[in-house]
Amino acid sequence: MKTLATTLAVSVALVAVALAATLTPAHAQTNFQNETIEWIIPFSEGGGSDKWARFYAPLLAAELPGNPTVVVRNIPGAGSTKGANHFAQRVKPDGLTILGTSGSTQFPYLLDDPRVEYEYRDWNVVLASATGGIAYLPKDLGDKWNQDKTSILGENFIYGSQGATRLDLVPLLAWELLGLKVDPVFGIKGRGDGRLMFERGEANIDYQTSSAYLANVTPLVEAGQAVPMMTWGSLDNAGNIVRDPTFPDIPTFKEVYAEVHGREPSGAAWEAWKAFFIAGFPAQKMVFLPEGASAELVKTYSDAFAAAIARPEFPEASRKRLGIYPQATGQKAETFKKLGTEVNPAATAWIKNWLMERYNVEL
Amino acid sequence: MEALGIALPALGEAFSLILTLQHIGWLAVGVLLGLSVGVFPGLGGIAGLSLVLPFLFGMDPVSGLAMMVGLVAVIPTSDTFASVLLGIPGSSSSQATVLDGFPLARKGEAARALAAAFTASLFGGILGALFLTLFIVVGRPVVLAFGLPELLMLTIFGFSMVGALAGRSVLKGLVAAGLGMALASVGEAPAQGSSRLDLGHWYLRDGLQLVIVGLGIFAVPEIISLLRGDSAIAAGARLGGGRLGGFLDWWRHRWLSARCALLGVAVGVIPGLGGSVVDWIAYGHAVQSSKKRDTFGSGDIRGVIAPESANNAKEGGGLVPTLLFGIPGSGSMAVFIGGMILLGYETGPQMVRNELPVTYTIVWSLALANILGAGLCLGMSRGIARLTLIPFPLLAPFIFMMIAFAAFQSRQTLWDLCALVAVGILGLMMQRFRWPRPAFLIGFVLASQAEVYTYQATQIARARFSRSLGEGLEYVFSPIVIALLMITIASVWFGARQARGIKDTGTHTGGKLAPMIFTVFVALFSLALLADSLSIRALNDKVFPAVVGGFTALGALILLARMTRLAPSHEIFHDGEARDDAPPRGVWATLAWFVLLLAMTALAGFVIALAVFLVLFFRLRGRAGWRRTGVLTAGGLVFLLVAASLLNRDFPPGLLQYYVSLPWPFR
Structure with missing residues (x-):
């Protein structure tokens, strides 16, 4: 009994100490000397978002006042909704924790996935990074395609896919709108596995995001094993789809659509594609401060990212690792955020219906 | 021969890079870090590499590579401590080590088991590096030859190990493997993301991870039973058998060690098979290839040597898909790629073509790190083994x-x-x-790839057959598939033949009720999976749980039917709680x-x-x-x-x- 009493006393003391520690108010500071900033990435190590965050982390550390340590913390799970939910529910707006999201975090939000417990409107965006996507074909089909875009419409295409409700929605719908018969083989774990399937000759159509294409498909194109098909394009300041600045010689899906169908794209299906393309690519990766962060804090972060982007060595380093894409802060980032997280209800409804009819996915 | 012509000059250049004080210094830093992280069960290469990534930025590339390689290489070495001494699987690729390593520790032979394990690790690491030196130049077409039918066949080969690990009752083994597969299919389906038996909870929706299942199935029961006895891990708190003994053990089984090392490299080389099955395949091979197998599971040194030879060799093999294709063979390799980018190297085909000396630097740093790591571990093993003497x-x-x-x-x-x-x-x-818990774990580990490869291979085969019969047959029955099929048949045959030879070791029975209740539970769980799968809309996500649930339930029901007919003293009713010398608590x-x-x-x-x-x-x-x-x-x-x-x-x-x-x- 004595033991129990002493133990209780000890634990009460411990709790008291812990409580006392919390009484020191957590004020939002803007000097981060000797602090550690945690950058939550809701994906596992080694993926695109992880690489992007690890590219920016040292730059952010160098530009924030007080030069804190910035560590990337991966919280993968539930299609990235777990890390985002954690950020929405458990993180204080003291500037010591930030979140990096991607198109894969936006899509479940836009499609009303029941797992989503976060609200983009509550968060403060401090950086937005765009990227692009490129579809490619094997040599024989690619040569036919370059001569006559309609010559491969009868082909049975196989595509290694991560799932129709993910970013793969954009290429799958694009191919369908062209009239290609593409059977997605679901269940691959990353786009790298899709490329391997293509290299083995099991898949005969594939797409990669820009940085992965530059690193891993360009060598295949140079070796004469693959031929670029089209890009999803890029957005100009007026919101029009134009050629991807990283791949100015490759036509966009929009151009290809006009060539195949003999008219500019229009209609509900096209509007839905465009809405989800914009949500998935030009506004693909963003950095957020949590709900309730002070205006001063948001400005400190915004300025730090702007300063990182303005560094003389930035363009060269970012071209190599991220591709030539807008890296936006401040008001421009806000515009990107709107593009990426607000889709008109008609487009959402169209996509949900399409997923249901075409892939039997109920959302 | 052409490959040798390319390899040798690059190899010379690589050695001049490796054998510098600076390189070896950073390698040693990596090795020490890796050893410290690796002794923690559950933490492995990912945690360790994430620790050093921030420092890589701006480091000299060759030094940075040395540090990363040193760290990755020794994790499967140092995780052996937890597996052997405490019965806790140190990482997912050393689960099989627990089976015989821990019983050896309990017999007071921890130092001997550790010495044999580290020697095997060392040997596996070096053999892996030797093999890779040539393979990495010619490996690309070989890796590309492994399409989905080949991967599926390899998975089936993995399942054939259940036969060797099932123990005396093959039916129990099959149902255990089915139960493992059933548990693995809980959560989001890999193909189209339907939710399966997750009770609407987000945690279950992600599925159970191997770390948890490995700890729960092996570590928890061992700790509980030790704690009930109140003694030290080593019986009689006595430490017998020395390091020399362990080395001699390895030498006696050097050919087994060599075969398992090659198995390890092969599993690592093929992307998509996953590293967590390599130890089980090696263990199963050790059981199948030995004449006397009664001692497996109760402290046979071969059960330590086989998985430890394989899991170090696997890390080397895993470099092939990582470097040649930019596709990580494991989670730690994914972070490794991230680190290489920080150092200015882009993995992929051009890496091996244009930077062969750097590639060889990586391969042979791996071998050197294995020597350093195993040496350090050997040195410490006697001291750390004293842990088993503590009450x-x-x-x-x-x-x-x-x-x-x-x-x-x-x-x-x-x-x-x-x-x-x-x-x-x-x-x-x-x-x-x-x-049989190993059979359960093999089912759990292989379930998701069995499902995905079956579905994907069927779909592609259908497309091929629709073009022409010949093209379809060529795809499904490639020479590799046929070879693997024959190996699998041989493996099943050996397994079945061995199963008959096992002697009955201490059956205790205490009535029919308790064993039957557990069997009923297994049947109910499988039936729940079957029922749940019937409500899934997407066909791709439905077939696998329906088949697994159905067959496991059927197996459990047959087992129950036999149980009702057999006498209560039959070994099928074994109940560990019924032994006369059961501990008091x-x-x-x-x-x-x-x-x-x-x-x-x-x-x-x-x-x-x-x-x-x-x-x-x-x-x-x-x-x-x-x-x-x-x-x-x-x-x-x-x-x-x-x-x-x-x-x-x-x-x-x-x-x-x-x-x-x-x-x-x-x-």
């Missing part, structure tokens, strides 16, 4: 601490601990009624300690709960004085906190943390 009640709370911390690394929520306790109870029951009273830690964590968070738990345990169960209790509690806490802060890890939060925000480590 268990003084050691157990630390083990509880370690496995709770390890399990929490899975998803970093309190539910990890709940899942650990739940799977632990399953493990306890399987141990009690002698259901009950299972549930012992398990309650663990549940107490869980409950207190749910209330006050892990660190506070652990402090209270350690004090209570040492006082009430360990019968230690206040002084000793204080020293041990403080020591354990400091150790955990220092390690967690260095690795930037959090602890499970509880209700307290939900309402008030506390500073680290209480948060």
